[in-house]
Amino acid sequence: MTVTHVHRDPDNLTLRIEAQLDVRAERAWQLWADPRQLERWWGPPTHPATFTAHDLVPGGTVRYYMTGPDGETYPGLWQVVEVDAPRRLAVEDLFAEEAGDPAEGMPVTRMTVEILDRPGGVTMAVTSRFPDLASMEQIVAMGAVEGMQQAMSQIAAILAEG
């Protein structure tokens, strides 16, 4: 696997990252289409994901939760917008309340996945668009892996500046 392209756009709060995978499109698609496979890569080792619903059709819902080392759970929810197997998936990524319903007033990230052929395999491109800076920080904190501490203390210091 090689990450070949990263484009950050802080003005438009968008990140696009592309990676090359050495498998065919149909196999790459299964990483998203099979919830048991999603569970093996969506969350970090410290916070594995469990997918409880996975209706990958326009208008469908995908539900999951992450489990922290202390046993605490953090629910998540995708509302599926577009599905074009094995090429394209677009969802809205929302926070979920404990009961699994979308949390009102919470930020929504648009996430688009594209799978494109190349010699020897595919390129998978994931584009995330955040609604605003504060939401982006919240969402990144929610999905963070180890090593976020320094970034978070910097953010805390900036916001404490009055």
Add this chain to the structure above:
Amino acid sequence: MITYNHMVAVELPDIEVDRLFHALADATRRDIVREVLHGERSVSDLARRYPMSLTAVQKHVSVLEAAGLVRKRRHGREQRVSCRTEAIERAQRVLADYERLWRDRFDRMSTLLDGEGADA
């Protein structure tokens, strides 16, 4: 008040979330932020860039100031606007962290695929 651990969201006061959202949701305000990234500008210089009244531009600047993205200072009879670059840098840092998050996810995808040997 901000608290964090690995998974709990940063808690920002609702009013701050609203101000940032409002500030960045307008094209003129985004242009003002981009312009003052190049250096301090007077409000009247900024106003020349946009087809609107000076008062309208002053209001945009006030919104940006309330959101913490710019600061204003008086210089004689002028109001001068400068970027609080730390906010922009903050956006860059957050995007960098998100990039790392996705690199880790791609690594895990790769491990999952490699575990199967030849292309299925």
